[in-house]
Amino acid sequence: MKKRFVNSEKHEVPGINMIALPTIFLILLFFFMMLTNIRDDKLRVGAVDAPQATELSSLGKKAIVTTIYIGKPVSSVKSDYRIQLNDQVMTVAGVEAYMNKKKALIKSAEYSLITVMLKVDKNTPMGIVSDVKQALRRSDVLNIVYSARP
Amino acid sequence: MRRFQRLAPEIDAYWASCVAFVLLIFFIVISSVNVDLGLQRHLPPSVGKYAPEKILPRNILNICLTDTDELICGNQVIGIGDLRKVVKAFISNPENNKDLPEKEFRKIPFLGNMPIAAKHVISVQCGRKTTYQAYIDVQNELIGAYNELRNELSEKRWKVKYLELSPEKQRAIAACYPIRISEAEPVGNKEGGMK
Numbered sequence: 451m452k453k454r455f456v457n458s459e460k461h462e463v464p465g466i467n468m469i470a471l472p473t474i475f476l477i478l479l480f481f482f483m484m485l486t487n488i489r490d491d492k493l494r495v496g497a498v499d500a501p502q503a504t505e506l507s508s509l510g511k512k513a514i515v516t517t518i519y520i521g522k523p524v525s526s527v528k529s530d531y532r533i534q535l536n537d538q539v540m541t542v543a544g545v546e547a548y549m550n551k552k553k554a555l556i557k558s559a560e561y562s563l564i565t566v567m568l569k570v571d572k573n574t575p576m577g578i579v580s581d582v583k584q585a586l587r588r589s590d591v592l593n594i595v596y597s598a599r600p
Numbered sequence: 601m602r603r604f605q606r607l608a609p610e611i612d613a614y615w616a617s618c619v620a621f622v623l624l625i626f627f628i629v630i631s632s633v634n635v636d637l638g639l640q641r642h643l644p645p646s647v648g649k650y651a652p653e654k655i656l657p658r659n660i661l662n663i664c665l666t667d668t669d670e671l672i673c674g675n676q677v678i679g680i681g682d683l684r685k686v687v688k689a690f691i692s693n694p695e696n697n698k699d700l701p702e703k704e705f706r707k708i709p710f711l712g713n714m715p716i717a718a719k720h721v722i723s724v725q726c727g728r729k730t731t732y733q734a735y736i737d738v739q740n741e742l743i744g745a746y747n748e749l750r751n752e753l754s755e756k757r758w759k760v761k762y763l764e765l766s767p768e769k770q771r772a773i774a775a776c777y778p779i780r781i782s783e784a785e786p787v788g789n790k791e792g793g794m795k
Contacts, residue, residue, distance in 0.1 A: 467613075468612070468617060470613075479627060482624065482628055487631060503739075504740060506637040506638060509640075567638065572732050576728060576729070576731070576732060580728070588646050591643075592642055592644075593640070594642075595638035597636065597638040598637065598736055598740075
Protein backbone atom coordinates (compact mmCIF):
# COMPACT_ATOMS: atom_id res chain seq x y z
CA MET A 451 0.00 0.00 0.00
CA LYS A 452 2.72 2.38 1.01
CA LYS A 453 4.72 1.63 -2.07
CA ARG A 454 1.88 2.65 -4.31
CA PHE A 455 1.62 6.07 -2.72
CA VAL A 456 5.30 6.77 -3.15
CA ASN A 457 5.16 5.76 -6.77
CA SER A 458 2.31 8.08 -7.62
CA GLU A 459 4.08 11.04 -6.04
CA LYS A 460 7.08 10.55 -8.29
CA HIS A 461 4.89 10.47 -11.37
CA GLU A 462 5.47 13.62 -13.42
CA VAL A 463 2.79 15.45 -15.38
CA PRO A 464 4.03 15.99 -18.94
CA GLY A 465 4.31 19.66 -19.95
CA ILE A 466 1.68 20.95 -22.33
CA ASN A 467 3.08 22.10 -25.63
CA MET A 468 2.14 25.78 -25.74
CA ILE A 469 3.62 26.67 -29.11
CA ALA A 470 0.23 26.26 -30.82
CA LEU A 471 -1.41 28.88 -28.62
CA PRO A 472 0.39 32.02 -29.85
CA THR A 473 -0.06 30.72 -33.40
CA ILE A 474 -3.80 30.60 -32.92
CA PHE A 475 -3.85 34.07 -31.39
CA LEU A 476 -1.81 35.50 -34.24
CA ILE A 477 -4.12 33.94 -36.82
CA LEU A 478 -7.10 35.47 -34.99
CA LEU A 479 -5.30 38.81 -34.86
CA PHE A 480 -4.66 38.85 -38.61
CA PHE A 481 -8.24 37.75 -39.25
CA PHE A 482 -9.56 40.70 -37.26
CA MET A 483 -7.11 43.09 -38.90
CA MET A 484 -8.45 42.16 -42.30
CA LEU A 485 -12.10 42.18 -41.27
CA THR A 486 -12.25 45.51 -39.51
CA ASN A 487 -11.20 49.07 -40.05
CA ILE A 488 -9.82 51.47 -37.49
CA ARG A 489 -12.60 53.18 -35.60
CA ASP A 490 -12.60 56.77 -36.78
CA ASP A 491 -14.21 59.38 -34.62
CA LYS A 492 -15.10 59.82 -31.02
CA LEU A 493 -18.75 60.72 -30.77
CA ARG A 494 -19.38 63.99 -29.02
CA VAL A 495 -23.06 64.23 -29.79
CA GLY A 496 -24.31 61.23 -27.85
CA ALA A 497 -25.17 57.87 -29.32
CA VAL A 498 -26.41 58.10 -32.88
CA ASP A 499 -29.08 55.51 -33.57
CA ALA A 500 -29.29 55.11 -37.34
CA PRO A 501 -32.72 54.81 -38.97
CA GLN A 502 -33.81 51.66 -40.76
CA ALA A 503 -34.07 51.27 -44.52
CA THR A 504 -34.06 48.48 -47.08
CA GLU A 505 -32.70 49.91 -50.34
CA LEU A 506 -29.15 50.36 -49.12
CA SER A 507 -25.97 50.58 -51.13
CA SER A 508 -22.39 50.84 -49.98
CA LEU A 509 -20.05 53.72 -50.72
CA GLY A 510 -17.80 53.68 -53.75
CA LYS A 511 -14.17 52.89 -53.00
CA LYS A 512 -12.85 56.14 -54.35
CA ALA A 513 -15.12 58.52 -52.49
CA ILE A 514 -13.52 61.17 -50.31
CA VAL A 515 -15.71 60.85 -47.27
CA THR A 516 -16.51 63.42 -44.64
CA THR A 517 -18.80 62.29 -41.87
CA ILE A 518 -21.34 64.52 -40.19
CA TYR A 519 -23.04 63.27 -37.05
CA ILE A 520 -26.18 64.83 -35.67
CA GLY A 521 -27.46 63.74 -32.31
CA LYS A 522 -28.44 64.72 -28.84
CA PRO A 523 -25.92 64.59 -25.99
CA VAL A 524 -27.23 62.49 -23.14
CA SER A 525 -25.31 64.15 -20.33
CA SER A 526 -27.07 67.49 -20.06
CA VAL A 527 -30.82 67.64 -19.64
CA LYS A 528 -31.55 70.85 -21.55
CA SER A 529 -29.44 69.87 -24.52
CA ASP A 530 -30.15 70.63 -28.14
CA TYR A 531 -29.35 68.56 -31.14
CA ARG A 532 -25.74 69.09 -32.06
CA ILE A 533 -23.69 68.72 -35.20
CA GLN A 534 -20.32 67.01 -35.22
CA LEU A 535 -18.08 67.09 -38.26
CA ASN A 536 -15.49 64.30 -38.28
CA ASP A 537 -14.31 64.80 -34.69
CA GLN A 538 -15.34 68.28 -33.65
CA VAL A 539 -18.61 69.87 -32.70
CA MET A 540 -19.68 72.53 -35.20
CA THR A 541 -22.36 74.96 -36.17
CA VAL A 542 -24.07 75.03 -39.55
CA ALA A 543 -21.88 77.93 -40.67
CA GLY A 544 -18.84 75.93 -39.56
CA VAL A 545 -19.84 73.07 -41.83
CA GLU A 546 -19.92 75.38 -44.82
CA ALA A 547 -16.52 76.89 -43.96
CA TYR A 548 -15.01 73.44 -43.44
CA MET A 549 -16.24 72.13 -46.79
CA ASN A 550 -14.91 75.19 -48.60
CA LYS A 551 -11.54 74.73 -46.91
CA LYS A 552 -11.51 71.05 -47.82
CA LYS A 553 -12.27 71.83 -51.44
CA ALA A 554 -9.31 74.19 -51.60
CA LEU A 555 -7.04 71.33 -50.58
CA ILE A 556 -7.88 68.91 -53.38
CA LYS A 557 -7.78 68.98 -57.15
CA SER A 558 -10.81 70.33 -58.96
CA ALA A 559 -11.10 67.11 -60.96
CA GLU A 560 -11.82 65.29 -57.74
CA TYR A 561 -14.63 67.56 -56.56
CA SER A 562 -17.27 65.10 -57.65
CA LEU A 563 -15.74 62.44 -55.41
CA ILE A 564 -16.41 64.39 -52.24
CA THR A 565 -19.14 62.61 -50.38
CA VAL A 566 -20.73 63.54 -47.12
CA MET A 567 -21.98 60.75 -44.93
CA LEU A 568 -24.85 61.92 -42.77
CA LYS A 569 -25.09 59.84 -39.62
CA VAL A 570 -28.17 61.21 -38.02
CA ASP A 571 -30.13 59.94 -35.05
CA LYS A 572 -33.54 58.70 -36.09
CA ASN A 573 -35.46 61.00 -33.75
CA THR A 574 -33.81 64.18 -34.98
CA PRO A 575 -36.22 66.81 -36.30
CA MET A 576 -35.70 67.49 -40.01
CA GLY A 577 -35.10 71.21 -39.44
CA ILE A 578 -31.48 70.84 -38.37
CA VAL A 579 -30.82 68.20 -41.04
CA SER A 580 -32.14 70.54 -43.73
CA ASP A 581 -29.99 73.38 -42.43
CA VAL A 582 -26.94 71.17 -42.86
CA LYS A 583 -28.10 70.13 -46.33
CA GLN A 584 -28.56 73.75 -47.38
CA ALA A 585 -25.07 74.54 -46.10
CA LEU A 586 -23.69 71.67 -48.19
CA ARG A 587 -25.55 72.94 -51.23
CA ARG A 588 -24.11 76.42 -50.75
CA SER A 589 -20.59 75.02 -50.66
CA ASP A 590 -21.38 72.87 -53.72
CA VAL A 591 -20.90 69.50 -52.08
CA LEU A 592 -23.75 67.58 -53.62
CA ASN A 593 -23.10 63.88 -53.02
CA ILE A 594 -24.61 62.79 -49.77
CA VAL A 595 -25.35 59.45 -48.19
CA TYR A 596 -27.99 59.01 -45.53
CA SER A 597 -26.50 56.42 -43.25
CA ALA A 598 -28.96 53.71 -42.28
CA ARG A 599 -28.94 50.15 -41.11
CA PRO A 600 -30.68 47.28 -42.83
CA MET B 601 23.64 4.69 -27.09
CA ARG B 602 21.34 6.72 -24.96
CA ARG B 603 24.11 9.18 -24.13
CA PHE B 604 24.21 10.67 -27.65
CA GLN B 605 20.55 11.41 -27.92
CA ARG B 606 19.95 15.18 -27.66
CA LEU B 607 16.59 16.51 -26.70
CA ALA B 608 15.62 19.84 -28.27
CA PRO B 609 15.08 22.35 -25.48
CA GLU B 610 11.41 23.16 -25.02
CA ILE B 611 10.53 26.73 -25.80
CA ASP B 612 8.31 28.39 -23.26
CA ALA B 613 5.53 29.75 -25.46
CA TYR B 614 3.51 31.10 -22.57
CA TRP B 615 4.79 34.67 -22.83
CA ALA B 616 4.52 34.67 -26.59
CA SER B 617 0.89 33.69 -26.33
CA CYS B 618 0.31 36.39 -23.72
CA VAL B 619 1.74 39.05 -26.02
CA ALA B 620 -0.30 37.85 -28.99
CA PHE B 621 -3.43 37.79 -26.88
CA VAL B 622 -2.90 41.35 -25.63
CA LEU B 623 -2.30 42.51 -29.24
CA LEU B 624 -5.50 40.79 -30.31
CA ILE B 625 -7.59 42.46 -27.59
CA PHE B 626 -6.00 45.83 -28.33
CA PHE B 627 -6.88 45.54 -32.00
CA ILE B 628 -10.45 44.49 -31.31
CA VAL B 629 -10.90 47.54 -29.08
CA ILE B 630 -9.54 50.14 -31.50
CA SER B 631 -11.28 48.83 -34.62
CA SER B 632 -14.85 48.61 -35.72
CA VAL B 633 -16.61 46.25 -38.09
CA ASN B 634 -19.30 48.54 -39.39
CA VAL B 635 -19.48 48.77 -43.14
CA ASP B 636 -20.93 52.09 -44.17
CA LEU B 637 -24.29 51.53 -45.75
CA GLY B 638 -26.73 54.19 -46.73
CA LEU B 639 -29.09 55.78 -49.20
CA GLN B 640 -27.10 57.69 -51.77
CA ARG B 641 -28.60 60.90 -52.98
CA HIS B 642 -27.50 63.83 -55.09
CA LEU B 643 -28.47 67.28 -53.90
CA PRO B 644 -29.63 69.86 -56.45
CA PRO B 645 -27.17 72.69 -57.12
CA SER B 646 -27.42 75.83 -55.06
CA VAL B 647 -30.33 78.15 -55.78
CA GLY B 648 -29.39 81.15 -57.89
CA LYS B 649 -26.83 79.36 -60.04
CA TYR B 650 -29.41 77.90 -62.38
CA ALA B 651 -32.77 79.41 -63.15
CA PRO B 652 -35.53 77.05 -62.02
CA GLU B 653 -37.37 75.60 -64.99
CA LYS B 654 -41.11 75.77 -65.39
CA ILE B 655 -42.75 72.48 -64.54
CA LEU B 656 -46.15 71.46 -65.81
CA PRO B 657 -48.54 70.38 -63.04
CA ARG B 658 -48.89 66.92 -64.59
CA ASN B 659 -45.16 66.35 -64.28
CA ILE B 660 -44.93 66.94 -60.57
CA LEU B 661 -45.77 64.65 -57.67
CA ASN B 662 -45.98 66.41 -54.35
CA ILE B 663 -45.12 64.39 -51.29
CA CYS B 664 -45.48 66.19 -48.01
CA LEU B 665 -44.54 65.07 -44.53
CA THR B 666 -46.21 67.03 -41.80
CA ASP B 667 -44.74 67.83 -38.41
CA THR B 668 -46.60 64.86 -36.96
CA ASP B 669 -45.14 62.46 -39.56
CA GLU B 670 -48.32 62.19 -41.62
CA LEU B 671 -47.72 61.44 -45.26
CA ILE B 672 -49.65 63.48 -47.80
CA CYS B 673 -49.26 62.49 -51.42
CA GLY B 674 -50.98 64.73 -53.94
CA ASN B 675 -54.01 65.79 -51.91
CA GLN B 676 -54.70 62.75 -49.77
CA VAL B 677 -53.23 61.15 -46.70
CA ILE B 678 -51.75 57.75 -47.50
CA GLY B 679 -49.82 55.12 -45.59
CA ILE B 680 -46.12 54.57 -46.16
CA GLY B 681 -46.91 51.12 -47.58
CA ASP B 682 -48.89 52.59 -50.49
CA LEU B 683 -46.29 55.17 -51.44
CA ARG B 684 -44.18 52.84 -53.58
CA LYS B 685 -47.17 51.83 -55.69
CA VAL B 686 -48.20 55.44 -56.24
CA VAL B 687 -44.69 56.52 -57.16
CA LYS B 688 -44.20 53.61 -59.55
CA ALA B 689 -47.45 54.39 -61.32
CA PHE B 690 -46.41 58.03 -61.50
CA ILE B 691 -42.97 57.43 -63.01
CA SER B 692 -43.86 54.67 -65.45
CA ASN B 693 -47.25 55.99 -66.61
CA PRO B 694 -47.94 52.85 -68.68
CA GLU B 695 -51.20 54.04 -70.25
CA ASN B 696 -50.02 57.52 -71.13
CA ASN B 697 -52.55 59.07 -68.79
CA LYS B 698 -53.12 62.80 -69.27
CA ASP B 699 -52.64 63.50 -65.55
CA LEU B 700 -49.35 61.65 -65.25
CA PRO B 701 -45.96 62.81 -66.58
CA GLU B 702 -45.50 63.37 -70.28
CA LYS B 703 -43.13 61.12 -72.14
CA GLU B 704 -40.68 61.75 -74.89
CA PHE B 705 -38.90 59.26 -77.10
CA ARG B 706 -35.16 59.09 -76.75
CA LYS B 707 -32.56 56.88 -78.35
CA ILE B 708 -30.79 54.78 -75.77
CA PRO B 709 -27.91 52.38 -76.52
CA PHE B 710 -28.90 48.66 -76.37
CA LEU B 711 -32.56 49.53 -76.02
CA GLY B 712 -33.43 51.68 -79.03
CA ASN B 713 -36.21 54.26 -78.88
CA MET B 714 -37.74 54.33 -75.45
CA PRO B 715 -40.54 56.49 -74.04
CA ILE B 716 -39.07 58.28 -71.06
CA ALA B 717 -40.72 60.47 -68.49
CA ALA B 718 -37.76 62.80 -68.65
CA LYS B 719 -39.42 65.80 -67.10
CA HIS B 720 -41.09 64.28 -64.07
CA VAL B 721 -40.22 65.65 -60.65
CA ILE B 722 -40.96 64.13 -57.28
CA SER B 723 -41.00 66.88 -54.74
CA VAL B 724 -40.47 65.89 -51.13
CA GLN B 725 -41.34 68.47 -48.56
CA CYS B 726 -41.24 68.12 -44.83
CA GLY B 727 -41.84 70.18 -41.75
CA ARG B 728 -39.07 71.21 -39.40
CA LYS B 729 -40.32 68.83 -36.73
CA THR B 730 -40.70 65.79 -38.96
CA THR B 731 -38.57 63.01 -37.55
CA TYR B 732 -35.61 61.79 -39.53
CA GLN B 733 -36.86 58.19 -39.52
CA ALA B 734 -40.08 59.22 -41.32
CA TYR B 735 -38.05 61.15 -43.89
CA ILE B 736 -35.73 58.19 -44.49
CA ASP B 737 -38.76 55.91 -44.86
CA VAL B 738 -40.03 58.12 -47.67
CA GLN B 739 -36.62 58.33 -49.36
CA ASN B 740 -36.31 54.57 -49.05
CA GLU B 741 -39.66 53.99 -50.74
CA LEU B 742 -38.78 56.42 -53.55
CA ILE B 743 -35.46 54.72 -54.28
CA GLY B 744 -37.21 51.36 -53.94
CA ALA B 745 -39.73 52.38 -56.59
CA TYR B 746 -36.97 53.36 -59.03
CA ASN B 747 -35.06 50.16 -58.30
CA GLU B 748 -38.15 48.03 -58.90
CA LEU B 749 -38.87 49.72 -62.22
CA ARG B 750 -35.28 49.27 -63.36
CA ASN B 751 -35.34 45.63 -62.29
CA GLU B 752 -38.57 45.01 -64.19
CA LEU B 753 -37.17 46.51 -67.37
CA SER B 754 -33.89 44.63 -67.20
CA GLU B 755 -35.68 41.36 -66.49
CA LYS B 756 -37.97 41.95 -69.44
CA ARG B 757 -35.04 42.66 -71.77
CA TRP B 758 -32.23 40.44 -70.60
CA LYS B 759 -33.83 38.13 -68.00
CA VAL B 760 -31.34 39.23 -65.34
CA LYS B 761 -31.51 41.57 -62.37
CA TYR B 762 -30.43 45.19 -62.79
CA LEU B 763 -27.46 44.84 -60.44
CA GLU B 764 -26.09 41.84 -62.35
CA LEU B 765 -25.88 43.73 -65.66
CA SER B 766 -22.67 45.13 -67.09
CA PRO B 767 -21.99 48.81 -66.23
CA GLU B 768 -22.89 50.00 -69.75
CA LYS B 769 -26.23 48.22 -69.69
CA GLN B 770 -26.89 49.49 -66.19
CA ARG B 771 -26.32 53.01 -67.44
CA ALA B 772 -28.74 52.44 -70.32
CA ILE B 773 -31.46 51.19 -67.96
CA ALA B 774 -30.80 54.01 -65.52
CA ALA B 775 -31.27 56.49 -68.37
CA CYS B 776 -34.75 55.06 -68.94
CA TYR B 777 -35.76 55.87 -65.39
CA PRO B 778 -33.77 58.95 -64.38
CA ILE B 779 -34.00 59.74 -60.68
CA ARG B 780 -35.51 63.19 -60.32
CA ILE B 781 -36.28 63.91 -56.71
CA SER B 782 -36.37 67.50 -55.61
CA GLU B 783 -35.54 68.32 -52.02
CA ALA B 784 -37.52 71.36 -51.08
CA GLU B 785 -36.61 73.31 -48.00
CA PRO B 786 -38.72 72.55 -44.95
CA VAL B 787 -41.73 74.70 -44.27
CA GLY B 788 -42.64 76.28 -40.99
CA ASN B 789 -41.18 78.40 -38.28
CA LYS B 790 -37.41 78.71 -38.64
CA GLU B 791 -36.77 78.15 -34.97
CA GLY B 792 -39.66 75.74 -34.48
CA GLY B 793 -37.82 72.52 -35.17
CA MET B 794 -34.82 73.31 -33.06
CA LYS B 795 -36.63 73.50 -29.76
